[in-house]
Structure formats: C-alpha cells, structure tokens
Amino acid sequence: MSHTIAIDCMGGDHGPSITVPAAFAFLRKHRKARVILVGQEEKIKPFLATSADCSGRYEIVHAEDVVAMDESPTLALKNKKKSSMRLALNLVKSGQADASISAGNTGALMAMSRFVLKMLPGIDRPALCPVMPTANGHVYMLDLGANVDCNAEHLLQFGIMGAMLASSLDHNERPRVGLLNIGAEDNKGNEVVRGAGILLKASGLNFVGNVEGDGIYRGEADVIVCDGFVGNVALKASEGLARMLGEALKQEFSRSLFSRLLALIALPVLRRFKANHDPRRYNGASLLGLRGLSMKSHGSADAIAFAHALARAYEAASNKAVERIGAKLAESRKQQEPYEPESE
Amino acid sequence: MSHTIAIDCMGGDHGPSITVPAAFAFLRKHRKARVILVGQEEKIKPFLATSADCSGRYEIVHAEDVVAMDESPTLALKNKKKSSMRLALNLVKSGQADASISAGNTGALMAMSRFVLKMLPGIDRPALCPVMPTANGHVYMLDLGANVDCNAEHLLQFGIMGAMLASSLDHNERPRVGLLNIGAEDNKGNEVVRGAGILLKASGLNFVGNVEGDGIYRGEADVIVCDGFVGNVALKASEGLARMLGEALKQEFSRSLFSRLLALIALPVLRRFKANHDPRRYNGASLLGLRGLSMKSHGSADAIAFAHALARAYEAASNKAVERIGAKLAESRKQQEPYEPESE
Numbered sequence: 001m002s003h004t005i006a007i008d009c010m011g012g013d014h015g016p017s018i019t020v021p022a023a024f025a026f027l028r029k030h031r032k033a034r035v036i037l038v039g040q041e042e043k044i045k046p047f048l049a050t051s052a053d054c055s056g057r058y059e060i061v062h063a064e065d066v067v068a069m070d071e072s073p074t075l076a077l078k079n080k081k082k083s084s085m086r087l088a089l090n091l092v093k094s095g096q097a098d099a100s101i102s103a104g105n106t107g108a109l110m111a112m113s114r115f116v117l118k119m120l121p122g123i124d125r126p127a128l129c130p131v132m133p134t135a136n137g138h139v140y141m142l143d144l145g146a147n148v149d150c151n152a153e154h155l156l157q158f159g160i161m162g163a164m165l166a167s168s169l170d171h172n173e174r175p176r177v178g179l180l181n182i183g184a185e186d187n188k189g190n191e192v193v194r195g196a197g198i199l200l201k202a203s204g205l206n207f208v209g210n211v212e213g214d215g216i217y218r219g220e221a222d223v224i225v226c227d228g229f230v231g232n233v234a235l236k237a238s239e240g241l242a243r244m245l246g247e248a249l250k251q252e253f254s255r256s257l258f259s260r261l262l263a264l265i266a267l268p269v270l271r272r273f274k275a276n277h278d279p280r281r282y283n284g285a286s287l288l289g290l291r292g293l294s295m296k297s298h299g300s301a302d303a304i305a306f307a308h309a310l311a312r313a314y315e316a317a318s319n320k321a322v323e324r325i326g327a328k329l330a331e332s333r334k335q336q337e338p339y340e341p342e343s344e
Numbered sequence: 345m346s347h348t349i350a351i352d353c354m355g356g357d358h359g360p361s362i363t364v365p366a367a368f369a370f371l372r373k374h375r376k377a378r379v380i381l382v383g384q385e386e387k388i389k390p391f392l393a394t395s396a397d398c399s400g401r402y403e404i405v406h407a408e409d410v411v412a413m414d415e416s417p418t419l420a421l422k423n424k425k426k427s428s429m430r431l432a433l434n435l436v437k438s439g440q441a442d443a444s445i446s447a448g449n450t451g452a453l454m455a456m457s458r459f460v461l462k463m464l465p466g467i468d469r470p471a472l473c474p475v476m477p478t479a480n481g482h483v484y485m486l487d488l489g490a491n492v493d494c495n496a497e498h499l500l501q502f503g504i505m506g507a508m509l510a511s512s513l514d515h516n517e518r519p520r521v522g523l524l525n526i527g528a529e530d531n532k533g534n535e536v537v538r539g540a541g542i543l544l545k546a547s548g549l550n551f552v553g554n555v556e557g558d559g560i561y562r563g564e565a566d567v568i569v570c571d572g573f574v575g576n577v578a579l580k581a582s583e584g585l586a587r588m589l590g591e592a593l594k595q596e597f598s599r600s601l602f603s604r605l606l607a608l609i610a611l612p613v614l615r616r617f618k619a620n621h622d623p624r625r626y627n628g629a630s631l632l633g634l635r636g637l638s639m640k641s642h643g644s645a646d647a648i649a650f651a652h653a654l655a656r657a658y659e660a661a662s663n664k665a666v667e668r669i670g671a672k673l674a675e676s677r678k679q680q681e682p683y684e685p686e687s688e
Contacts, residue, residue: 135588148526148534182492182576190492190573213580217588229534230577232526233570236557237578238585244479244561245586245621252617259613266610269603273596277589 002032003317006088006097009039010066011104012299020047022306027054038063039084063087073107089116092292098317099293103301113287113294120326123289130285134219140166143228150227152195159200161288161325162223168319178211178221284309293322346376347661350432350441353383354410355448356643364391366650371398382407383428407431417451433460436636442661443637447645457631457638464670467633474629478563484510487572494571496539505632505669506567507549512663522555522565628653637666
C-alpha cells in the first residue's frame with residue numbers, strides 16, 4: 001500500500017535546498033512512497049529532480065507563508081494559517097497525507113499539531129519522542145518536549161505511546177519499557193516517579209523497571225519514560241560532556257607536529273568511528289498523543305539527516321503508529337477502572 | 345592555624361590499604377595539617393608511615409565496628425554506634441576534628457551526619473555537592489543526593505550553600521550561580537524551577553540565570569543548582585554517554601593490526617588526555633547544610649583520589665565553609681521577611 005508524506009519544505013535552517021533533495025532521495029529508496037512538497041512554489045522548483053523514477057509520486061502544494069524559527073508559537077498559531085507548516089498538517093487532517101514532517105520551529109509545530117490534528121482522548125499535549133543511539137542499538141526516550149510538570153498518569157501514557165511507536169518502527173511487539181530513575185529499587189525517586197512505577201507495572205507493557213542515567217546509553221530498555229524537564233536536561237548534559245571530551249581530545253591531537261601527524265594517520269579509524277555514530281541516522285522525533293502523525297526534524301539537518309527522518313515518518317505511517325497508540329491508550333483507560341479500587 | 349581531619353579509615357572498597365597511605369601523602373603535602381585515623385587499630389597499623397615528617401601529626405582512634413557498603417542506612421544508624429564512620433563524625437561534633445571524611449556507604453553517611461552533626465536552621469537534610477570538570481575549570485553541582493522532592497526554597501538554599509562552598513574552596517568571593525533548566529528564558533522549566541529563579545534573583549548571590557544541560561560542562565557557572573533527582577540523572581547520563589563513546593573508540597582502535605599499532609603510537613597523546621581529565625582530581629563531595637563538615641569520597645577511590653578529597657576537606661575547614669554557609673543562610677532568612685509581601 002502506498003503512503004504519502006506531507007513535507008514542510010520551508011522549515012529548518014536551510015529550507016528547500018535541503019528538504020527537496022532529501023525528498024527525492026527518499027522517493028528513490030521507497031518505491032511506493034509519495035510526497036507532497038508544501039511551500040513557496042518558486043523556491044521549491046529549482047530543487048526538483050527530473051529523474052523518471054520519481055515522476056507521478058510527488059506534487060507541490062503552494063504555501064504563501066513561512067513560520068520563522070524564532071517566532072512565538074502563539075503568534076504563529078494565530079497568524080500563520082497559510083504557512084507551509086500549517087498546510088502540511090492540514091493535509092494529514094484531511095487524509096490526503098499519512099504523516100507530516102517539519103524541520104521548523106519546534107514550539108510552533110507542537111502548537112499547530114495540537115490545534116490541527118487534535119489530541120487523543122485523555123492526552124493534554126504532545127510528547128516529543130526522539131530516538132537515540134545506545135551501545136547495542138537505539139532507544140526511544142520521551143518526553144523530551146514541553147511536558148515539564150508531569151504526574152504519574154502522564155508518565156504511564158508516555159510508556160504506552162513509546163512502546164507502540166517502538167513496535168511500529170522496529171517490528172518489536174514487546175519493547176522493553178524502562179522508567180528513568182535514580183536507583184534500581186522500587187522505593188527510589190520522587191513521588192511522581194514512584195507512582196508511575198506502580199502504574200507501569202500494572203500496565204501490561206513489558207516494563208523492565210527503573211533505568212538510571214547511564215542505563216540509557218547502555219541499552220537497558222527500548223523505551224525510556226521521563227518527564228520533559230528531566231529528559232531535556234539528561235540529553236543536553238550528556239551531549240555537553242561528549243562534546244567537551246571530543247574537543248579536548250582534538251586539542252591534544254593538535255598540540256605538536258607529532259600528534260598532528262598521528263591524527264592524520266588515524267583519520268580512517270576516526271572516520272569509521274564517526275560513521276558508526278553518525279547522529280544523522282537518529283534524526284526524526286515523533287510528536288505523540290496526536291490523532292495524526294507529525295514528525296520533527298532537527299532544524300540544522302542536512303539532506304541525509306532529513307531523509308532519515310522522512311524514512312522514519314514513512315515507517316511509522318506504514319505500521320499505523322497512531323492507530324496502535326490510540327487503541328492501547330483506550331485499552332489502558334478501560335483496564336484502569338476495575339484496577340483502581342485495588343491499588344493504593 | 346592547624347586543622348584536623350577525622351578519617352573513617354574503614355570505609356570504601358579498599359579500607360585502610362588506601363585511606364591510610366592517602367592520609368600520609370596528604371600530611372606530607374600539608375605541613376600544618378593533622379589527621380585522626382579512625383578504625384580497627386590492627387588493620388590500620390600495617391599501613392602507618394614511619395617517616396619523621398608526619399610524626400606527631402596523626403593519632404589513631406580505635407573503632408570496633410564497620411558500616412558495610414550495602415547496609416541499610418537506618419540499621420547502620422541504629423546499630424553501628426561504635427563504627428569508624430560514626431566515631432569520625434563524633435570527633436567533629438566534639439570539636440576534636442574540623443572535618444570528617446568517609447569513602448563508605450553514602451546513605452549511612454548522610455543519615456549519621458544528620459544525626460550526629462545536626463542540620464543548620466531551616467535545612468531538612470544534607471545536600472551532596474560534588475565538584476565536576478568543565479571546559480575551562482570546574483563546577484560545584486548540588487543537590488546530587490537524596491533531596492528528590494524539592495521546592496523553590498530548597499533550591500535557593502542549595503544556591504547559597506554551593507556559593508559559600510565555592511568561595512571557601514576557590515577564594516572566589518562572587519561565584520556565578522546558575523539554575524539548571526531547559527532554556528534560557530525566565531518562563532522556562534517546571535513550576536518549582538521557575539519559583540527558584542525568582543528567589544535566586546532576589547538573593548544577593550551572583551545569579552547568572554538558567555543553565556541548560558550542556559552549559560554544565562561549558563563552564564557557564566561556578567555553582568549549578570538542581571534537585572537531587574535531576575542532578576543524579578544528568579550526571580549519570582553524561583557519564584554513560586562518555587563511557588559508551590570511549591568504549592566504541594577503543595573498539596575501533598583494536599579492529600585491525602594497523603589500528604592497534606596506531607593506538608600504541610598514540611599512547612603518549614592519549615595518556616596526556618587522560619591525565620588532564622583524571623577524575624581522581626575531582627574526588628570529594630561535600631555534605632552541605634550540616635553544623636559540621638562531612639565529606640564523601642568515592643567508594644572506589646585509590647590513594648591519589650582519596651588524598652584529593654582529604655585536601656578538599658582541609659581547604660573547606662581552613663576557610664570555614666560551614667560558618668560561611670550558616671551566616672549566609674541566616675542572612676537570607678532575615679532578608680526574605682521584608683521581601684516576601686512584594687513577591688507574587
């Protein structure tokens with residue numbers, strides 16, 4: 001079956017010069033896929049591929065406006081009804097596309113996705129779920145978005161949504177769900193997290209218990225649940241330390257002629273290391289809890305990174321991630337009614 | 345003036361074989377310092393140094409019991425009144441020592457420090473404040489301990505205590521205090537953190553505003569304030585990613601004969617990198633908010649690491665860290681009375 005991705009071509013630091021070539025690279029790899037290129041037609045056209053193998057599988061939908069990267073989400077929601085970001089979401093809403101993707105302003109994308117696509121029953125706002133590398137694969141972690149005052153129920157919802165996303169993207173029907181915490185024992189953590197542990201245990205998910213900060217990268221779970229505040233800090237702190245050590249190592253290798261020569265000889269090894277840990281492979285975070293599929297690419301993504309995010313959106317659409325999430329959330333709500341009186 | 349450190353010689357993974365030699369290395373470097381070696385006399389004696397330059401500056405206080413690394417803090421508090429950990433704290437309480445240090449069970453040390461030394465007015469439980477490397481120096485971060493359900497007032501207290509510790513240890517009278525958050529703007533973060541921002545602004549500290557996760561290692565502040573849950577996760581996550589990348593790089597360098605040779609040639613460069621980032625230099629976390637000085641060493645510390653922690657405890661005692669913290673907390677409580685009616 002064919003699936004269609006609506007692309008906000010104007011979003012991100014580089015706009016159509018990146019998003020349009022990425023779209024064609026994606027079409028060449030996915031022979032049944034279709035894309036709708038949304039944005040200022042005259043800026044998209046110069047980047048269209050002329051190769052025959054993509055013909056008939058793309059169309060352009062003109063959008064006059066563009067949401068700026070630094071625009072206030074509230075103002076964008078109010079004033080940018082004809083923006084490429086908004087029209088791409090409208091195409092999902094109307095059923096003309098199965099997913100939309102944007103490298104634009106995250107806050108505006110959140111607000112518009114929520115307004116246009118609407119939330120699933122019982123969910124307040126979208127959770128942002130990126131995929132991150134681990135020692136032996138990858139992990140989905142959520143929320144890394146705007147949910148910074150969570151209760152235990154929210155964390156349970158994140159667990160359900162993350163597990164259904166993982167099962168859609170990785171064909172793993174029983175993904176291991178872990179709860180980010182400060183120790184292995186049940187009594188560890190703050191009140192909200194301890195409450196979430198009780199709910200996750202009773203959820204029917206493949207809950208593997210608490211995962212500590214270093215367990216994220218050790219691959220102790222396929223899905224890691226946390227509130228948006230903790231997730232954001234953990235992710236940025238770890239990137240920060242990795243960057244600091246990388247810079248220091250680089251400096252050490254540029255101190256003397258000998259060490260500079262050494263670095264030169266070591267280039268093939270270092271390149272292979274870099275390729276194995278290419279962050280572009282992990283581009284494409286899902287906005288979860290919506291009634292439609294909305295994907296976020298890094299703003300600074302290049303064509304390779306953006307194509308990875310497109311492929312992820314396509315995979316999620318093909319495997320009906322939103323439907324799985326909706327069904328499992330509904331099931332969980334039903335289960336909780338007979339369950340609640342027994343719980344503490 | 346001479347200062348005396350009481351050392352729990354039995355704590356940590358290696359006990360007296362590490363703590364006693366470290367004590368003598370410390371005495372040789374600090375010619376006015378004195379130590380009290382607390383623990384099982386017959387296990388301490390084999391490691392005593394015979395050199396004349398330390399004579400008269402150490403004594404042994406025999407302690408029958410030892411707190412096990414995996415012992416429950418509550419049980420240790422109840423049953424181990426004659427342990428080396430407890431007696432070392434008693435020596436601070438009675439004024440015979442100016443600080444105590446232990447590489448033992450963290451939870452037990454927290455509980456005993458609180459029980460023996462008592463908290464400063466208005467503080468509920470000790471905050472654990474380690475020192476961590478940054479791109480251009482180091483940073484004190486707190487809490488990394490047991491305060492996992494904090495309110496804004498707690499975070500303000502952490503800011504005050506961390507700033508006074510930094511000023512004691514680094515002779516920096518206006519250390520920059522940052523608030524760990526998920527964005528630079530005042531309206532970012534959860535309710536507690538936003539409230540803490542308001543209090544810190546009005547505190548008279550050199551408050552530099554929000555610091556994001558990656559800002560910790562970029563050296564954007566000298567003191568970083570966070571609740572114990574977020575701090576623990578951020579620290580462990582960053583260590584986890586650094587370890588994962590380090591392992592992967594090592595693997596890359598051991599893949600072929602060529603890359604193994606390369607690693608061998610690069611050894612001097614890699615060694616210098618390691619020396620510059622030697623975690624042993626950062627050993628020694630302070631338990632703050634107590635009426636006396638209690639220091640925690642890593643359990644796995646070797647003699648070099650333990651000697652660094654000893655030096656830090658000595659510096660804090662010499663510069664009256666506890667007195668500074670007490671005075672500033674008292675001042676802050678007074679200031680807040682006229683301030684409160686105006687705040688929201």
